[in-house]
Amino acid sequence: MDLGLKGRRALVTGGSRGIGYAIAASLAAEGCHLDIAAMTKTSIEEAARTLAKKFSVAVTPHVADLSDPAAAENLAKGCASVDILVNNAGAIPKGLFETVSDAKLREGWNLKLFGYLNVARPIYVAMCQRKRGVIINIVGVAGERPPFDGVAGAAGNAALVAFTKALGSHSLQDGVRVLGIHPGPTRTERQLNRFKERAKTELGDASRFEEIIGSRPFAEPRHIGDAVAFLVSDRSSFTSGTFLTIDGGLSARSPLYHE
DSSP, X not given: OOXXXXXXXXXXXXTTSHHHHHHHHHHHHTTOEEXXXXXXXXXXXXXXXXXHHHHOOOEEEEEOOTTSHHHHXXXXXXXXXXXXEEEOOOOOOOBOTTTSOHHHHHHHHHHHHHHHHHHHHHHHHHHHHHTOEEEEEEOOGGXXXXXXXXXXXXXXXXXXXXXXXXXXXXXXXXXXXXXXXXXXXXXXXXXXXXXXXXXXXXXXXXGGHHHHHXXXXXXXXXXXXXXXXXXXXXXXXXXXXXXXXXXXXXXXXXXXXXX
């Protein structure tokens, strides 16, 4: 299926690895030119070289700490002409409400919550002026099914859900779509490291992490990337103010369902 994305330009934050890199690759495979951003210079430049060589598209790397409002705004203004914005950069610590420090909570929210907002604002305004564009926020199921041991992430994600739905409810009248994806457990390095840490603690051997994963549905990063490519295309031109959950049915399970 030709998604009609050839020649368009997309900004993907957190684009050097994991889900962000997979999204960038799926868009590049459809002929999109890319701006990709991350905090680490070596990793984002390597990702840009790999994507450009593999897909023969223009890829511009940006080194930016998006928890810094000025850096987020500068990136957004420099990429204001993009047709597509994928907000993906973010890491909010897990933990119980009473144990997550205020400093850690604010650090996480500054990157994922305020980082998304600060990047989106100038780009959204520019898209509305052109009467065309798509913003897609990669959030997470915790925003709609909050876990007790992940209060910081659940609260931040819930705010992003509300932001996405509120903005996307009326943005189409200006030719702009705003929507989101909730990825479930995905085989990224970060996710697997969490399971390895649990295996080390609970089983005494990090290499036994697959036992901790058990029968949980686990997505590959490309599943998220390919869904983004479709949703930002004109073939999904009436989709706005809503979320697609990609978790193999995990969040639809009854609380009484075990594994």
